[in-house]
Amino acid sequence: xxxxxxxxxxxxxxxxxxxxxxxxxxxxxxxxxxxxxxxxxxxxxxxxxxxxxxxxxxxxxxxxxxxxxxxxxxxxxxxxxxxxxxxxxxxxxxxxxxxxxxxxxxxxxxxxxxxxxxxxxxxxxxxxxxxxxxxxxxxxxxxxxxxxxxxxxxxxxxxxxxxxxxxxxxxxxxxxxxxxxxxxxxxxxxxxxxxxxxxxxxxxxxxxxxxxxxxxxxxxxxxxxxxxxxxxxxxxxxxxxxxxxxxxxxxxxxxxxxxxxxxxxxxxxxxxxxxxxxxxxxxxxxxxxxxxxx
Amino acid sequence: xxxxxxxxxxxxxxxxxxxxxxxxxxxxxxxxxxxxxxxxxxxxxxxxxxxxxxxxxxxxxxxxxxxxxxxxxxxxxxxxxxxxxxxxxxxxxxxxxxxxxxxxxxxxxxxxxxxxxxxxxxxxxxxxxxxxxxxxxxxxxxxxxxxxxxxxxxxxxxxxxxxxxxxxxxxxxxxxxxxxxxxxxxxxxxxxxxxxxxxxxxxxxxxxxxxxxxxxxxxxxxxxxxxxxxxxxxxxxxxxxxxxxxxxxxxxxxxxxxxxxxxxxxxxxxxxxxxx
Numbered sequence: 001x002x003x004x005x006x007x008x009x010x011x012x013x014x015x016x017x018x019x020x021x022x023x024x025x026x027x028x029x030x031x032x033x034x035x036x037x038x039x040x041x042x043x044x045x046x047x048x049x050x051x052x053x054x055x056x057x058x059x060x061x062x063x064x065x066x067x068x069x070x071x072x073x074x075x076x077x078x079x080x081x082x083x084x085x086x087x088x089x090x091x092x093x094x095x096x097x098x099x100x101x102x103x104x105x106x107x108x109x110x111x112x113x114x115x116x117x118x119x120x121x122x123x124x125x126x127x128x129x130x131x132x133x134x135x136x137x138x139x140x141x142x143x144x145x146x147x148x149x150x151x152x153x154x155x156x157x158x159x160x161x162x163x164x165x166x167x168x169x170x171x172x173x174x175x176x177x178x179x180x181x182x183x184x185x186x187x188x189x190x191x192x193x194x195x196x197x198x199x200x201x202x203x204x205x206x207x208x209x210x211x212x213x214x215x216x217x218x219x220x221x222x223x224x225x226x227x228x229x230x231x232x233x234x235x236x237x238x239x240x241x242x243x244x245x246x247x248x249x250x251x252x253x254x255x256x257x258x259x260x261x262x263x264x265x266x267x268x269x270x271x272x273x274x275x276x277x278x279x280x281x282x283x284x285x286x287x288x289x290x291x292x293x294x
Numbered sequence: 295x296x297x298x299x300x301x302x303x304x305x306x307x308x309x310x311x312x313x314x315x316x317x318x319x320x321x322x323x324x325x326x327x328x329x330x331x332x333x334x335x336x337x338x339x340x341x342x343x344x345x346x347x348x349x350x351x352x353x354x355x356x357x358x359x360x361x362x363x364x365x366x367x368x369x370x371x372x373x374x375x376x377x378x379x380x381x382x383x384x385x386x387x388x389x390x391x392x393x394x395x396x397x398x399x400x401x402x403x404x405x406x407x408x409x410x411x412x413x414x415x416x417x418x419x420x421x422x423x424x425x426x427x428x429x430x431x432x433x434x435x436x437x438x439x440x441x442x443x444x445x446x447x448x449x450x451x452x453x454x455x456x457x458x459x460x461x462x463x464x465x466x467x468x469x470x471x472x473x474x475x476x477x478x479x480x481x482x483x484x485x486x487x488x489x490x491x492x493x494x495x496x497x498x499x500x501x502x503x504x505x506x507x508x509x510x511x512x513x514x515x516x517x518x519x520x521x522x523x524x525x526x527x528x529x530x531x532x533x534x535x536x537x538x539x540x541x542x543x544x545x546x547x548x549x550x551x552x553x554x555x556x557x558x559x560x561x562x563x564x565x566x567x568x569x570x
Contacts, residue, residue, distance in 0.1 A: 014463070026444065030442075046417070096308060103305050107308060107312060115563065116551070120524055125319060128326075176560060276413060
């Protein structure tokens with residue numbers, strides 16, 4: 001008993017909590033405290049120096065003003081679109097990238113490049129490609145006789161166009177997560193199935209797909225959270241326009257902050273927090289529960 | 295059809311698709327950055343009649359009394375300071391968290407994990423910085439970048455710490471090492487591979503960050519590099535040759551990093567996200 005007690009105290013001394021202090025202090029002061037206080041300030045009219053309690057007024061304004069509410073709708077739509085496309089396209093790419101092709105290395109390097117380039121640079125690039133009159137995409141479509149598409153100026157299309165660029169940029173990481181998952185599958189499973197006469201499609205459906213479930217969940221959760229929190233790409237490509245049709249919660253937060261309506265901006269932040277929490281946590285819980293079944 | 299021929303055809307198709315989807319956009323950027331203003335405005339893939347890459351870069355660099363050069367300097371200071379602090383404080387944090395593994399540290403690690411999911415609250419963060427008298431300063435921005443990168447860095451470090459047997463610590467302690475010596479002389483050198491990954495990936499995060507400088511260090515005068523290109527494109531939006539020369543310029547550092555640290559970047563981005 002005595003020895004055990006002594007050993008514990010040595011461990012406590014060696015692994016002193018004091019060492020956690022620098023990181024913990026920065027994290028708590030700059031991230032945790034603002035997150036908690038945002039709940040309070042979302043119920044106030046706030047000038048940074050002074051605040052006045054106004055109850056639910058900010059939230060009522062938010063849900064009554066169509067130009068603000070559209071941010072909520074678009075955020076969910078954008079998250080769903082980017083996430084769905086990434087989950088499916090990256091899986092297809094990953095399958096192609098694990099067939100032992102000679103060009104595997106080339107393909108991997110190429111699709112990963114957009115990941116490292118800044119979102120602002122990518123956004124500006126595609127803003128020029130999607131230029132309504134002389135963007136390179138419309139030039140190509142003209143050549144094919146399809147005619148111009150108003151990627152970023154058509155109200156019904158603009159959000160989707162930005163989502164497609166997002167998918168293009170994010171495919172690299174998503175694909176490599178899948179590739180790691182597929183490569184981790186024990187070859188004996190697929191070999192056994194092959195001997196039993198399972199076709200390629202059957203092998204994929206009944207062996208690969210269930211076994212890469214964890215990888216798929218990672219891709220899904222990651223791209224969902226990334227999509228819900230996106231700001232830079234939409235801001236540099238459309239700025240929320242035309243009108244307010246591509247505003248996301250994040251751009252609403254920025255615009256209200258720029259207007260000096262700090263309480264309203266913070267209410268937007270709280271709504272974003274709730275959206276991410278209400279979507280991401282249940283999805284995560286549901287997926288990991290399903291994971292255990294296999 | 296012959297299986298090998300089929301395989302070859304698939305590969306050729308894959309290469310063609312990536313050529314159009316990935317190579318052409320970047321080729322287009324470089325090409326346009328070499329053109330004069332008029333030819334650049336056509337936004338097509340024709341070769342420039344006169345190669346003006348260096349003139350364009352020179353013009354970009356001299357715009358607004360060298361705004362871009364100052365921005366490069368600011369981003370350099372921001373990135374180097376942030377990454378150094380991230381590495382030091384999270385290595386220490388993960389060291390204690392992984393080795394203690396008691397209730398309080400497990401609770402704290404949940405709080406850290408939440409940082410990967412929860413969006414940061416903008417105005418309250420600004421309010422805290424203001425309270426500390428570091429709003430709209432580079433110091434304030436550095437602290438914010440550190441805070442927002444702690445989560446992913448801690449997860450990488452803690453995962454790697456788990457692979458260092460505790461018997462090593464015990465041997466060192468028996469030989470008379472204190473905490474400081476144990477960490478500096480034994481643990482830190484063993485953490486080298488993951489330190490490289492954390493440093494490289496957080497360099498990319500901080501250098502490419504746009505949102506936080508926009509909120510916490512606004513203004514064209516003292517911009518970081520991502521803000522500078524944003525302001526620049528607002529001012530010279532129709533001079534695509536200059537905009538793309540600027541994009542080229544600010545992407546050179548990350549492309550060089552990608553070539554040199556390819557393994558760390560890919561590993562760090564994939565592992566960091568999966569474990570989260």
